[in-house]
Amino acid sequence: MLPTYYIFVPLSYAVGCLTMRGAIMTARSDKSPALGVSIVEDDEDIRSNLAHLIKRAADFRLVSEHSSGEDAVAQILRLAPEVVLMDINLPGISGIECARRLKSVLPQVQIIMLTVYEDSDQIFQSLRAGASGYLLKRTPGAKILESIREAHTGGSPMTSHIARKVVQFFNQIPKLSSALESLSDREKEVLEQLSQGRLYKEIADGLGISIDTVRKHLQSIYQKLHVHSRTEAVVKYLQQ
Numbered sequence: 001m002l003p004t005y006y007i008f009v010p011l012s013y014a015v016g017c018l019t020m021r022g023a024i025m026t027a028r029s030d031k032s033p034a035l036g037v038s039i040v041e042d043d044e045d046i047r048s049n050l051a052h053l054i055k056r057a058a059d060f061r062l063v064s065e066h067s068s069g070e071d072a073v074a075q076i077l078r079l080a081p082e083v084v085l086m087d088i089n090l091p092g093i094s095g096i097e098c099a100r101r102l103k104s105v106l107p108q109v110q111i112i113m114l115t116v117y118e119d120s121d122q123i124f125q126s127l128r129a130g131a132s133g134y135l136l137k138r139t140p141g142a143k144i145l146e147s148i149r150e151a152h153t154g155g156s157p158m159t160s161h162i163a164r165k166v167v168q169f170f171n172q173i174p175k176l177s178s179a180l181e182s183l184s185d186r187e188k189e190v191l192e193q194l195s196q197g198r199l200y201k202e203i204a205d206g207l208g209i210s211i212d213t214v215r216k217h218l219q220s221i222y223q224k225l226h227v228h229s230r231t232e233a234v235v236k237y238l239q240q
Helices: 010-029 044-056 069-079 095-105 120-128 143-151 158-171 185-195 200-207 213-225 231-236
Strands: 037-040 060-064 083-087 111-117 133-136
Touching: 037 044, 037 120, 037 143, 044 060, 044 143, 060 069, 069 083, 069 095, 069 120, 083 095, 083 143, 095 111, 095 120, 095 158, 111 143, 120 133, 120 158, 133 158, 185 200, 185 213, 185 231, 200 213, 213 231
Parallel strands: 037 060, 037 083, 083 111, 111 133
Antiparallel strands: none
């Protein structure tokens, strides 16, 4: 019969191991879920590079890749990612039309247009279609990832040069008489905060309401102003 051996471990060591294990499990459980991103781009090389960029980022997950607007509409409506990177010039339906169709069914999805163009009319049409941001394809990868996070948290990412073009474009449009009269006082407060570039959490904290309440007010604002995005709502507000 073989002898039995016992290994005695100091109590402090055992407690330390249990504490460390608990800390690791807590850290894993507290980790925010990865942000789902879909890519709509007909250029295979660019689409592949964007997919690689998303896959390498720890806080993102690649939901889907699409080479056409038709495929994107058919699949993304079912997959419902948080953010979509959208090319403007797609075969078949354009990226702008694709964005419009996606936003009409998934108003919560954030769409960032990626393009080689700085054409003011395309910028305007993209924002009218519901895009949250507008970036050039030569934008560095780190900036693209930052812009995805910004769009998801209530921002409207775009380069400073494109932002100036947006301001110049809308300055040429005649002022609206008053499309805001139908808004409640609270909705006007939310829109005022939004026009100052504040995120949903900042608006909620500033007005003493929940983030869900902020979102409900925004949905009501969109319906009353007949718009599909924060950017378009703010533009109408600033035109008063």
